[in-house]
Amino acid sequence: MSASFEFERDRAYNRIVALIFGGTYDAATPLSERKLAQALDMGRMPVREALRQLEQEGVVEVRPARGTFVRSVSPEDLAEVYRVREALEGLAAELAAGRPTTGALAACGTRMRIMARDASAFTAAEIDDAGTEFHNLLMEASGSVPLSEAVRLFRMRFRLAFHLPRYFAQEIAQETLAEHIAILEAVEARDPVAARARMVDHLARGLELRLKLETGVGRKPAKGTDTSSNSGMEKTQ
Amino acid sequence: MSASFEFERDRAYNRIVALIFGGTYDAATPLSERKLAQALDMGRMPVREALRQLEQEGVVEVRPARGTFVRSVSPEDLAEVYRVREALEGLAAELAAGRPTTGALAACGTRMRIMARDASAFTAAEIDDAGTEFHNLLMEASGSVPLSEAVRLFRMRFRLAFHLPRYFAQEIAQETLAEHIAILEAVEARDPVAARARMVDHLARGLELRLKLETGVGRKPAKGTDTSSNSGMEKTQ
């Protein structure tokens, strides 16, 4: 009831994120504050604040009097982003294993187990979404607000590093699903060490997978106008 | 030559940080954009952007139509902030131990060893500053840009959690100094496991120390006008 009013800045942020991850901008085309404001039919200030936040999150680089550009992620950086993620989400898994399991996390687990039992009944996108939710709920289940905020600050870097996903093959989605369930089992079994280890392994496999897909990163998109297909959903793995 | 021009926003940021950590504001007095702009003799926009950054960094909380306030850190949060810090700086120590030692880090080590040999010749503040530099250089020495950025994003939370320091007793400073040297030795010995372990222990001890000093957090400062004694230096432990 109290908060949750959406400011112009938030709308601008979501739409710009959708544009960036929709592939509208390559590393050379500037995200002009004025042009974005005009395209999104809002003032310059909310757009500016959204871009400033994206700069803080490492998604975008501002060169004064030059323009604002999407940052490119080198393969080395990619590996290092994943190490940071291992540290943070590994800690989250460890902490979550040390306290009673959240109801929401348990519900997500139930859904994942149903999916695992009859995988052919679900699309890769559905399984992927469940995985994203799993990561988010596990973070909440850690019970550490500072940790959650750290991950939130760093999350866009994960997305930027991954970037080209969204065509998870069914097979890959199932493997990922199995790993998620394995992590959850360690959490439910109150085994912090195993929970951390399985999370780290899971992420390491994700990095490996991502490195194999090292193609099509520099594709030149069609400079579409607006509404990306991406509805603003997070994708965390 | 290229970057490093200081914008109004950066000057505003530094001065506001000095004000906050100088104790000018308690949790109830708002940091008004207009009043700050007038007090710092600059426009509202740079002040606003500085406050926005401080909000991202978790130092400040914005309540629309109410005001902007310094966030208070609960003791539980404090422990969790330190766990995140252990994860990040522990990783930094581990990575730094896996690569050739930086020249700057070695120089800092030399200085710290001189201090350790004849501690009575140095003030606690000098030793503390060397420790801060050690943490920063170790982060650089990790060679991971993403890790450095994660820490940079989270650093103000460390400071906010610690907050009341700056009167390190000589004895405590020496103990901390010894721990820093121990970490450095593990790094120089190319022992990632020991480096991480010693860093984690070091931070755990820092948390313990901080929890003992759980006094005077809610003091009501004298609402001074401007220039804090704090010159804008970071303090990392």
Place this chain on the structure above:
DNA sequence: ACTGGACGACCGGTATACCAGTTGCAAGTG
């Protein structure tokens, strides 16, 4: 004396205008 409602000071959010720096192209010059 107490209570309720209106007014005014203050808040952050947003829009608009102007500034200085950068860049690329085009016109002028050898």
Place this chain on the structure above:
DNA sequence: CACTTGCAACTGGTATACCGGTCGTCCAGT
């Protein structure tokens, strides 16, 4: 034709003005 030069069209950075919302205060009515 190659090169210089300067203008014009951008960029982000900053200032100022205005908006709706919040809250304390003060006065009117009880």
